[in-house]
Amino acid sequence: MDKFEWTPDLNLGIDVIDSQHRRIVDYINDLSVAISQESVDQVFDVMERLRDYTLDHFAFEEQLMEQAGYPLQKSHQLVHRRFEDKVANMVEELTNGRDPFGIARRARNSLMVWLIQHIRHEDQDYVAVVKKVVLKEQGWISGALKRIFGSADHPV
Numbered sequence: 001m002d003k004f005e006w007t008p009d010l011n012l013g014i015d016v017i018d019s020q021h022r023r024i025v026d027y028i029n030d031l032s033v034a035i036s037q038e039s040v041d042q043v044f045d046v047m048e049r050l051r052d053y054t055l056d057h058f059a060f061e062e063q064l065m066e067q068a069g070y071p072l073q074k075s076h077q078l079v080h081r082r083f084e085d086k087v088a089n090m091v092e093e094l095t096n097g098r099d100p101f102g103i104a105r106r107a108r109n110s111l112m113v114w115l116i117q118h119i120r121h122e123d124q125d126y127v128a129v130v131k132k133v134v135l136k137e138q139g140w141i142s143g144a145l146k147r148i149f150g151s152a153d154h155p156v
């Protein structure tokens with residue numbers, strides 16, 4: 001299974017968000033490794049960590065949009081909620097499914113496609129507005145990182 005290589009065109013130019021997106025890509029690649037090693041335990045473990053991390057990332061992004069007064073925040077949030085449902089279904093399918101690696105492979109492919117599309121469209125759209133907060137309110141950013149991820153240094 002090919003590695004999902006991060007390409008510079010996926011950068012939004014907001015370091016704190018770009019590093020979170022790269023972390024999600026790392027989880028997607030971890031999932032590929034778990035599949036190629038045929039380890040059901042590892043597949044479950046990665047899927048759960050990926051889900052938890054993505055929830056934190058969405059929370060951070062949404063609070064940032066709110067802080068910046070981004071006008072399309074509500075519809076962006078809905079896109080996140082739909083994606084969360086999708087991931088929850090994947091985890092559930094894995095729990096009940098008879099073909100965990102087939103399910104994991106499909107999950108991995110759709111996660112990859114979704115993430116690229118989301119970054120290029122919905123995320124790209126908030127960049128101009130959100131950048132102002134990132135440049136002016138470093139204290140707020142550190143506080144939000146600490147609240148959501150448990151560390152102001154996270155993610156680096």
Ligand SMILES: [Fe+2]
Nearest residue numbers: 061118122123
């Ligand atoms: Fe987003």
